[in-house]
Amino acid sequence: MRLPSRIRPPRLTLARSLGFVLLAAVVLALVSEALSSYNDLQLANGAYYFAVLAGLTLLTGLSGQISLGHGALMAVGAYTVALLIGNEHWPVLPALIAAVLTSAVVGVLVGAAATRLRGPYLAGVTLAFAVGLPALAGKYPSTFGGANGLVINPPTSPSWLGQSFPLERWEAWIACAGALVVLFAIYNLVHSAVGRSLQAVRDDEIAASLCGLRVARLQTLAFVVSAACAGLAGGLLTLVLQLAAPGAFTLGLSLALLTGVVLGGLGSILGAIWGAALLVLLPIWSNDIAHAFSFSTNVTNNLPLAIYGLVLILAMLLWPSGLQGALGLLGLRVSTSLKNRASTRYPVGGAGQERAAARRGGASPPQGREEEEVR
Amino acid sequence: MDWHAPTWGSEGVTKFIDLTLNGISTGAVYAAVALALVLIWRATRIVNFAQGAMFMFTTFIASAVIDSGGSYWLGFAVALACGFVLGALVERIVIRRVEGGPPLNAVIVALGLLILLEAIAGMIWGNTPRSFPPAFSIRGYEIGGTRVLFAPNDTFTVLVVIGTALALRALFQRTKLGLQMRAAAFQPEVARMLGVRVGRMLTLGWALAALVGSLAGVLIAPSVFVGPNQFDPLLVFGFTAAIIGGLDRPEGAAVGGVLLGLVLSYVSGYEGASLVTLAALVLLVVVLMIRPGGLFSSTRERQV
Numbered sequence: 310m311r312l313p314s315r316i317r318p319p320r321l322t323l324a325r326s327l328g329f330v331l332l333a334a335v336v337l338a339l340v341s342e343a344l345s346s347y348n349d350l351q352l353a354n355g356a357y358y359f360a361v362l363a364g365l366t367l368l369t370g371l372s373g374q375i376s377l378g379h380g381a382l383m384a385v386g387a388y389t390v391a392l393l394i395g396n397e398h399w400p401v402l403p404a405l406i407a408a409v410l411t412s413a414v415v416g417v418l419v420g421a422a423a424t425r426l427r428g429p430y431l432a433g434v435t436l437a438f439a440v441g442l443p444a445l446a447g448k449y450p451s452t453f454g455g456a457n458g459l460v461i462n463p464p465t466s467p468s469w470l471g472q473s474f475p476l477e478r479w480e481a482w483i484a485c486a487g488a489l490v491v492l493f494a495i496y497n498l499v500h501s502a503v504g505r506s507l508q509a510v511r512d513d514e515i516a517a518s519l520c521g522l523r524v525a526r527l528q529t530l531a532f533v534v535s536a537a538c539a540g541l542a543g544g545l546l547t548l549v550l551q552l553a554a555p556g557a558f559t560l561g562l563s564l565a566l567l568t569g570v571v572l573g574g575l576g577s578i579l580g581a582i583w584g585a586a587l588l589v590l591l592p593i594w595s596n597d598i599a600h601a602f603s604f605s606t607n608v609t610n611n612l613p614l615a616i617y618g619l620v621l622i623l624a625m626l627l628w629p630s631g632l633q634g635a636l637g638l639l640g641l642r643v644s645t646s647l648k649n650r651a652s653t654r655y656p657v658g659g660a661g662q663e664r665a666a667a668r669r670g671g672a673s674p675p676q677g678r679e680e681e682e683v684r
Numbered sequence: 685m686d687w688h689a690p691t692w693g694s695e696g697v698t699k700f701i702d703l704t705l706n707g708i709s710t711g712a713v714y715a716a717v718a719l720a721l722v723l724i725w726r727a728t729r730i731v732n733f734a735q736g737a738m739f740m741f742t743t744f745i746a747s748a749v750i751d752s753g754g755s756y757w758l759g760f761a762v763a764l765a766c767g768f769v770l771g772a773l774v775e776r777i778v779i780r781r782v783e784g785g786p787p788l789n790a791v792i793v794a795l796g797l798l799i800l801l802e803a804i805a806g807m808i809w810g811n812t813p814r815s816f817p818p819a820f821s822i823r824g825y826e827i828g829g830t831r832v833l834f835a836p837n838d839t840f841t842v843l844v845v846i847g848t849a850l851a852l853r854a855l856f857q858r859t860k861l862g863l864q865m866r867a868a869a870f871q872p873e874v875a876r877m878l879g880v881r882v883g884r885m886l887t888l889g890w891a892l893a894a895l896v897g898s899l900a901g902v903l904i905a906p907s908v909f910v911g912p913n914q915f916d917p918l919l920v921f922g923f924t925a926a927i928i929g930g931l932d933r934p935e936g937a938a939v940g941g942v943l944l945g946l947v948l949s950y951v952s953g954y955e956g957a958s959l960v961t962l963a964a965l966v967l968l969v970v971v972l973m974i975r976p977g978g979l980f981s982s983t984r985e986r987q988v
Contacts, residue, residue, distance in 0.1 A: 375788065422969060425976045428787065429731050433927035434968055440920055441965030447958040560920070564795055571792050608807045611912075615803035621796030625789045626781050 323497060330493045337485045346477035350549070351589050353477070356484035357545035358585035360491040362570050363578060364538025367495055369567075370576025371504060372531035373511035374423060378435030379539045380563030381442040382419075384553070385412040386543030388446075391459040391553035401464050401483065401548065408544035409537045416536020420529040439563040443555040458554025461547065484545045491538050496578060498534065507531055572624050574633025583632040591617060702833035703953040704946065709838035710907075711945020712845040716900035717922025718929065718937035719849060720893045725931045727869045727889030728783055733794040734774065736919030737801035738894050739901030740912065742767040744809050746902055747816055747910050756817055763898045771894025775887045783886070806912040813911030822906065841903045848896060849938055855892075856934075865889055917961075921948070924964050928971050930978025939979060943967075 341349055361379055368374050386408035393399040393407055419438060423431050446453040453459065466479035498504055509517040510524050518524050547553045565588060573584025592613060599612035628635035717735065724732045732738075746763035750756060774797065782790045820836040856862035867875035868885035876882045900922070901915060908914050925944045929936025944964065951963040975981055 369788070375791075422973065426972060427976075429725070429931055430927055430972060430976060430978070432731065432791075433923055434965075434972060436920065437924055437961070437965040437968045440917075441962040444958055444960075444962045448956075448962075560916070567788075568792055568795060571788050575786075575788065607810050610811065611803040611806035613803075614799055615807070618796045618798070618800030618803060622778060622793050622800065625793045625796070626778075629782075629785055629789050 326493060326496055330489050333492075334485070334489055337489075338482065341478050341481045341485070344478075344481075346475050349475065349477040349481040351593075353481040353484035353545075353549045355585045355589045356481065356488040357542040357549065358566075358569065358588045359488045359581055360545065361539045361542035361566055362573065362581040362584045362588075363488075363491050363495045364535035364542075365566060365570040366576060366578060366581045367499065367507075367538075368531050368535035369570060370580075371499060371511065372507045372528055374528060374531065375428065375432045375567075376423075376435045376532075376535070377432050377560075377563050377567060378419070378438035378442075379535070379566050380558045380560070381439045382412050382415060382536045382539035383543030383546065383562070384443055384555070384558035385415050386540030387547040387553040387558070388453060388459065388543075389540070390544035390547040391461050392452075394547075395459055395461040405487065405541060405544045405548075408540045410540075412540020412543065413533050413537040416533040416540075417529065419536065420532025423532055424525040424528045436560070436563075439558075439560050443558050446555040454554070456555060458552055458556070461551050461553075463551050464548055480549045483548055487541050487545045491541065492578065495534075495538070499578070503527070503530070568621055572621070572631055574631030574635075577633045580631055580633035587632075591620065595620075698830055698832075699953065703949045705832060705834035705838070706953075707946035707949030708942060709834065709841050709945075710904075710949065711925075711942035712842045713900050713904045713918070713941075714921050714925045714945050715938045715941025716845045716848065716896055716903065717918055718926035718941045719852070719934060720897035720900065721923060721926045722929075722931055722934050722937045723852070723889060723893035723896065725926070727865070727886055727893075728775075728779065729787070730779065730783070730790045730794065731923070731931075732893070733791065733919070734797035734801065735894075735897050735922070736915045737798040737805075738770055738774070739767065739897040740910070740915045741801050741805055742770065742894075742898035743816065743901035743905050743910050743915075744805055747814065747905070748809070750817060756819055760819070760902055763902050764895050767894040767896075767898025767901075768891045771897075772887050772891040774894070775890035779890065780883070780886075802912040809910075809912075811912055813909035813914050816902075816905035816910050818906040837906065844899065844903065845938075848899060849934065852892070852896070852934060861888075920961075921964060924968050927978060928968060930975075930980040933978070933980035936978055936980035 337352075341352060344352060361383060365376065365379060368376055389408040389411045390404045393404040394401070399407070419435070422434065426434060446458070447455055463476055464479060464483060466474045466476070470479070506517070506522050506527055507530075509520065510522060510527050514524050543553075543558075546557065550557070569584035569588045570581065571584075572587055573582070574580025595613035595616035598616060599609050602609075604612065624632075630637075717739075720735055720739075721732060724730060724735070742763040745766050746759035749759040749762050754762075778793060778797065779790070782793050818837040819840050822835045822837050824831045824833050824835050826832075854862075856866060864875070864880045865885045865888060867878070868880050868882040869889065872882045875885075900918070904915070904918060908918070921944060922941070925940035926937050927940070928944060929938070929940030944967065947963060947967050948960050952960050955963075971979060
């Protein structure tokens with residue numbers, strides 16, 4: 310499923326990855342200039358989705374832990390920002406940093422509990438966390454605003470950008486800045502000794518602990534980092550929507566995040582980008598499709614959901630390793646056929662060779678295939 | 685903090701008894717859902733998140749049968765039969781392709797099914813929840829002049845769930861079919877060598893689980909109404925109950941369900957309904973911190 314290290318693209322050094330992030334920042338700024346304010350808002354949505362999905366990529370892809378509760382961790386960050394900006398009138402940056410720290414602290418608690426649990430048991434606890442935590446907003450309505458949530462004033466763009474700088478573009482800039490910070494941090498963490506240790510723990514806990522790795526500590530660390538990313542994403546969400554309400558952090562959000570990270574491609578940062586794009590675009594597209602026809606209200610209202618569910622099922626059946634995996638496979642196919650065309654000395658490879666190449670290349674074929682052949 | 689200790693006058697006692705009885709009857713339904721999840725987990729190592737939507741669908745079918753003039757019992761039987769068929773179809777058409785693959789893929793497929801089924805139900809029957817008749821009276825029994833919060837319908841619920849659990853136990857422990865199903869789940873290769881039709885057994889496992897689930901749907905429908913999203917909390921609590929008991933143990937599902945039902949009933953009665961989900965989280969964390977594999981787990985905890 311993941312690329313073995315020898316055929317990974319050569320890893321960027323710290324300075325080079327910083328350069329890449331700055332380049333991406335310039336590109337994003339130019340793109341946001343070209344977009345309408347509605348599309349800028351979508352860009353901002355995609356940016357905070359990316360922030361939380363990148364954290365989940367580290368947690369689920371690299372460390373092998375499942376979380377159905379990252380929506381609740383986003384809520385922690387969102388309410389922190391809403392309280393600090395709304396009540397204490399903090400500036401944006403310190404409020405976001407506070408959101409990261411608060412959710413990281415919650416992440417320590419959940420993560421420490423998580424290290425004792427496996428697969429479905431971890432899924433169950435994080436699921437209960439996703440459902441249970443937003444109930445606090447209803448229990449303490451004077452602090453958290455009950456079901457209506459907390460409303461904050463929109464962030465004001467600095468004066469050097471001019472009076473007419475659209476609010477949506479400024480929100481997109483803030484959200485993209487947050488996403489790029491996450492990209493930089495996660496990329497370098499994945500390609501550090503810690504990242505390799507996490508993979509070792511994921512693949513074989515006993516072997517890893519024999520090598521002297523502190524398994525529980527590493528797993529908690531992965532949870533804390535992903536919680537911090539979720540907190541930042543939640544804070545950004547509050548800034549973009551100017552609202553932190555329990556209705557935004559339902560179980561549905563947590564499940565959508567999981568689907569985003571799996572559909573995009575587990576364990577790859579590019580996959581997190583695809584996942585974020587899907588989470589933003591799929592509802593819009595399916596809504597457009599539903600309203601393109603004149604069905605009865607019941608059908609029109611439910612068609613987007615039906616399309617979403619169908620896409621989830623079909624995507625998993627067709628591309629078990631996610632979009633990123635499917636693209637990797639496509640790339641391999643193209644390069645193999647080009648090679649075959651270039652050199653006539655070797656016989657044409659065909660499906661078997663492709664599959665072997667795919668297996669080497671990490672875009673894993675469905676793992677059940679061997680069993681199915683037996684069956 | 686303005687917290688009042690429950691008063692232990694006669695009113696306090698009545699309230700406590702009411703909450704206990706109420707907890708047992710809702711706990712029985714949680715136990716049924718948990719049982720459905722445990723059956724599927726044991727057969728295919730998949731947590732079936734689509735379960736909630738599957739029994740939502742069959743309950744809607746029962747509701748349609750009853751609305752169009754059929755008797756309650758006809759609707760009841762149709763729901764169970766549809767559950768059986770739906771479970772088999774889902775396993776055969778969709779789940780078979782992700783069995784044995786990465787576990788997360790199966791989870792996503794189940795979530796996709798959940799969303800798809802809820803959407804289809806919404807298309808056919810609309811999104812407004814509708815009422816569902818109970819099997820028996822929902823007026824509580826009168827004991828010594830006071831009416832308790834336990835009605836003939838609750839007796840029916842509890843008895844049906846106990847009966848189902850015992851029937852399943854007899855099937856798995858006493859019959860050849862049950863033995864084949866267990867063999868197919870635990871050692872598919874060996875079972876296949878010995879002539880067990882493993883694929884068919886897995887399909888049957890899903891069908892039975894969906895049947896138990898549809899039973900839970902019909903039993904809880906009078907109190908939560910029928911709607912596309914109406915059973916989502918039931919799935920969450922059923923999953924919680926299954927985890928509390930240990931996903932591998934049917935008796936764990938039963939005990940976990942009743943335990944969860946009681947705790948949630950007390951919390952909602954004494955502290956308010958808004959804290960119910962939080963109480964489920966606390967109970968789950970406490971149980972799993974003591975026994976990481978659930979109350980009835982026989983496996984050792986994960987080494988740290």
